[in-house]
Amino acid sequence: MLRNFVKLNSYQVLVKKSFKGLTFLPNHLRSLNYGFNDNLSRNLNARGLYTSFRDCGMFNVQDEDDFKERVLQSETPVIVDFHAQWCGPCKVLGPRLETIIGGKGDKVHLAKIDIDAIEDLALEYGVSAVPSVLAIKDGKVVDKFVGLQEEARITTFVNKLIGE
């Protein structure tokens, strides 16, 4: 999985979040901001996941405008992972999604949304339990699943979206 990330783009940094969040981030990672705003580090802080930074096929949605731009208006199909810091299964599903989607090159993107950070978006898409995963193509939800799934099931889900 790590290798997949490295292949994907040059900016990314891997962060493993521990219980108290950013306070456990090694110092050299804290300075690696590449001009990203505080909001991003706060979001990162709220993650229990392996997360890549901006401008790659995998990203944390910052706000509703960001969602519009990078998900709804995206020419590439996007898998949206609604997750929460307090959700155990999300922490298992996240890396699985990243591995599978990372293996698909640029055919599909992965957008992650912390439901507590962008509450309205989660409510708008009817997320009543997490993890909730949507497949979005041309701005429309074409498929979804809720709850932790096996890798095979996720692969089928992703393949279906990109027509493989």
Place this chain on the structure above:
Amino acid sequence: MVIISSIKNPKTISLLFRYFRNVRYSTNVSSFSTKSITPSVLLPNCCRNFPRYDPLVNYSLKNIVRSSSYCCNLRNCAKTHEIQASRTYKSTMPPTFLQKSPQEIVERCISENKVFIFSKSFCPFCFKVKAIFRSERIGFDALELDLIENGAEIQEALFAKSGQKTVPNVYINGEHVGGSDKVQELHSKGELITLLNPKTHSYDYDYIVIGGGSGGLASSKEAARLGAKVAVCDFVKPTPIGTTWGLGGTCVNVGCIPKKLMHQAAILGHDLKDSREFGWSTPEKPEHNWNTMVEGIQNHIGSLNWGYRVALRDKKIDYLNAFATFVDEHTIKTVDKKGKEKTLTSNNFLIAVGGRPRYPDIPGAKEFGITSDDIFSLPYSPGKTLLVGASYISLECAGFLHGLGYDVTVMVRSILLRGFDRQMSEKIGEIMEQMGVKFLRETIPTSVERIEEGQPGKLKVTAKTRSGGQVVDEYNTVVFAIGRDPFISELGLENIGVQLAKSGKIVVDKREVSSVSNVYAVGDVIDGGLELTPVAIQAGKLLARRLYGNGKELMDYVNVPTTVFTAIEYGCCGLSEEAAVEKFGEANIDVYHSNFWPLEFTVAHRPENDCYAKLVVLRKEGEEFVIGFHYLGPNAGEVTQGFSIALKLNATKSDFDNLVGIHPTCAEVFTTLTITKRSGKDVASQGC
């Protein structure tokens, strides 16, 4: 003695007598004596919901006829209010009412009742319509035309008015709705509720609820279900050390939920010890990781917070994560986290802002002490802990902290668990002391100083005893649990003139109305209420039904069961022994009691006489009514919840005796209590 007149249906008769024990009954009016001291309830045939015999009330013919909505004129009463009303609900239909002209009766039934059904007691379509209203929990009033003398004339007058000849004939808000088909159609389209609450004002909302805790959320959801336009404001002001939390109020975030889960963590530790006696190899000293427990609990709470958020959205309730302040009686100002202000108006308001822990006015309390608002998410293990106060919150925290292996001291000014049964409270104290919790009695803290930084740091607590002595000791954590104050100082109540009681809480009447007629209050914030989540929920729901569902039912604050989750759990319902004696006199009260040794304690060699059961009974009319239930032992919440229905239904001691026990359980002890305190016999259980 119960007198029933002209009941035709034997089924109804048998139903009536289920509620009334030990009474002679007659259908002969002349045997009804006003001098009778036996319970005398006058029950006309149409009365389906009538008050059960309540041993706490002194019945006389006079007060029943005057105060009950169910009994008016023996022959002519045909009015039923289907949602069970409380004892004090006054009939709007005086006995003479049915002697008026048919036209006037029709007009007044329609204009004086929000939902009115002209009905016949045998008509299946009428049953259907009533069932719809009942399923929606919408209150209605009905007149059974077949049960009154001038029924045919009234039906005629009704035909002239509505053009509808048949029953049921339904009116809502004075408007003719129609019969069974029409009601069914409106119901399936969801329009019944729209008819019920037409918009009659120009405010932004029908109902703004301030406080998204137990009472506020329950009330807002019920009001929205009944068609009201609702908004909820919830905002958590951080504690002095900066702890804050999500939607759901005290119970979910910093009360019942994390408390019970930490209690469970402690029980598991204890069970691990027991398990060795049952053959398991568990470590001599099992390790507990505070942070793992806190993370697990906080994650669960996070999911609950989200659940509430989704529920509000599903019910189309506007949610504002903002702090509300009254500007005038129809206007509030809200301020969110970022300082953004909004002004909202509403026809009605509910204040359900709950309370927050009190700090003593001593140096260092707020700087170095914490409260129950902080303990459940404390990011480090608390270490040696001092709990200040003798409230149930203090003792519960002491219980689970000790169970998790911490060195725990409880500092109390006077008695333990004020308001609870004295014998039970002192027993809890003794048992906790035996378990190793230290108690500093008749002592109050005078200062808290920090002598070492850290997580946890080290604090020096100075205290004085009643006799004038000084106690100084060091602790890692100091938790204040000396009481809770209503959270209203910044609510702007002075702007609308809401009356407060001496306790600082809001004065409300039985209908939960404050001194300002469109401002209601439920939950921890009301004076004379009970600070319990299910009470806040029930009061909030019933209030919403009265406001928007034509409900009449009032919150019943009597016989509410509760449980203190101390290391040894204590469940109770009804009166304490002291309260019973004070109210009815020692001569009329008996106490049945017994120690018991739970089966699971035996093999584990736990103490034989820690567990205890008692029933407080009132001797009246040749019966022994159980008016107090007290249980000290495992699973007290589960046991007490079940038995409390018996107290609600005014069970007698012989009902308990007739009940067959479930063996082997702890609860079965209540089916075999034979020793009274008066007898002086020993109740200690006999071990081997």
